[in-house]
Amino acid sequence: MKKLTTGSATVTLIIFIAIASIITTAAITTIAVNSLAASRFEEGNVASFVAESGIEEGLIRFLRDPLNYTGETLTTSDGQAQITVSADKTTLTSTGTAGNYVRTIQVQLNYSDNLTLSSWHEIY
Numbered sequence: 001m002k003k004l005t006t007g008s009a010t011v012t013l014i015i016f017i018a019i020a021s022i023i024t025t026a027a028i029t030t031i032a033v034n035s036l037a038a039s040r041f042e043e044g045n046v047a048s049f050v051a052e053s054g055i056e057e058g059l060i061r062f063l064r065d066p067l068n069y070t071g072e073t074l075t076t077s078d079g080q081a082q083i084t085v086s087a088d089k090t091t092l093t094s095t096g097t098a099g100n101y102v103r104t105i106q107v108q109l110n111y112s113d114n115l116t117l118s119s120w121h122e123i124y
């Protein structure tokens with residue numbers, strides 16, 4: 001049996017620590033990237049919810065005064081929605097903002113005696 005030379009245990013320990021450090025760093029980086037992506041996704045969803053709140057508020061206000069309602073700015077605890085009505089009163093648009101994220105929802109209206117929505121979709 002061959003005798004180990006002096007210091008070989010130290011070299012083995014250093015290699016083991018280097019590999020463990022690389023694996024730990026990779027795991028921490030992956031967790032940080034996933035956490036950041038999840039928070040961005042959530043903030044985008046909040047902007048969508050704010051835009052939907054704006055559409056709902058706009059529909060209520062439009063029903064109360066269809067001839068004079070032209071839009072407004074709705075401020076919520078999560079963000080702000082800018083609501084606009086087209087000049088021909090056929091389109092209601094709400095742009096929701098939460099942080100750096102903006103989402104826009106548009107509704108096509110048909111109003112004679114009753115209010116009918118022909119479409120409700122997000123504008124990209």
